[in-house]
Amino acid sequence: MDFNGTDPSCRRPPPLALDIILNLDLFGIILYSVLTFMATVSVLIYIEECVYIYKKVAANKKSAIIWVNGAAPVIATMSCLGMWIPKATMFTDMTSATYFSIVVFKFLILMIEECGGDEAFLKRSKNKTFRISTGPCCCCCPCLPQVPVTRRSLFILKLGAFQFAVLKVIFTILSIILWTNGNYDVADMEITGAAIWINPFVGVLTIIALWPVAIMFMHLRNTLRSLKIIPKYAMYQLVLVLSQLQSAIINILAMNGTIACAPPYSSQARGYLMSQQLLILEMFIITLVTRLLYRRQYEPLPDGESDEESKMVVSSNNTANVA
Known part of the structure; x- marks a missing residue:
């Protein structure tokens, strides 16, 4: 103990992977083995799903579905690496966040491609409008006007999601460069630190992309x-809530010292560890559920106008039969 009554080991940097292995007890061995197994199974399920999608899905949907399906397995894999190698936590978190920024854009593209692409979407949505009073930006503004569905409005929506995918990669590279120079530290909340400026800006970009x-x-x-x-x-x-919001809450609690240190883990390193272990379990479950949702026959979506006409024909026939 130092003169403040704090264990000096609680101030140490994250331990090395070898230190973790040497300090594991029986429960730790079982826990780490099970979580590693879950992460591995998530990746194997994803690979099998990619093979299925490659064989069964139309070319215009393959890329989007594969990217979206990969969100949970990638986060689980990065969390597993961060669990075993705590010193790499910043890089694994950045990799997960960067991948998910691309998933945000790809999910938007997926919804459009499920309609048959841009032209089919515009044809189907002719004379319709977008309701922009929705989360996360304007859910409290129901008075906002509705925007007509046009090629221009569709482009703006795509651009809003695409900017996050591009800028997140740029800011990740910038953060790594600043980290190598000693200017970037996730735990540094001083006004002179780079993290206090980069992270809020990325948060704003995230909200703009989710809208x-x-x-x-x-x-x-x-x-x-x-x-x-x-x-x-x-x-x-x-996936968004668990990988971003849950992790942020745990990390804030750890930086404030709410989560007690447990040598060889400092309070902050232990917070990261708890977050990663939770994410592996959660992403494993999401991977299983996602596989069930996307494992289907990918047939063209029926045309909206023909559906309406067929319904009118059926209803008129039923009326005639009753008469």
Whole structure:
């Protein structure tokens, strides 16, 4: 103990992987083995799903579905690496966040491709409008006007999601460069630190990117209901909440010292460890659910106009039979 009554080991940097292995007890060995097994199974399920998608799915949907399906396995894998190699936590978290930034854009593209592509979407949504008073930006502003569905508005929605995929990669590279120079530290909340400026800006970009996806989902949720778009969107949102919000809350508690240190882990390193272990379990479950949702026959979506006409014909025939 030092003169403040704090264990000096609680101030140490994250331990090496070898130190973790040497300090594991029986429970730790079982826990680490089970979590590693879950992460490995998640990757194997994803690989098998990629093979299925490559063989069964039309070319215009393959890329989007593979990217979206990979969110949970990638996060589980990065969390597993961070669990075994605590010193690499910053890089594994950055990799997961960067991948998910691309998933945000790809999920928007997936919804459009499920309609048959841009042209089919515009034809199907002719004379319709986007409701922009939705989360995460404007859910509290129901008075906002509805925007007509045009090629320009569709491009703006795509651009809103695409900017996050590009800028997140740029800021990740910038953060790594600053880290090598000693200017970037996730735990450094001083006004002179780079993290206090980069992280809030990335947060704003995230909100801006999530908004177009929410707008598109609200517009297509009834059209794509037969394709299970609602549970798919729920899984996408769940990955977002667990990988971003849950991790942020745990890390904030750790930096404030709410989570006690447990040598060889400092309070912050133990917070990262808890977050990663939870994510492995959660992403494993999401991987299983996602496989069930996307494991289907990918047939073209029926045309909206023909559906309406067929319903009118059926209803008129039923009326004639009753008469």
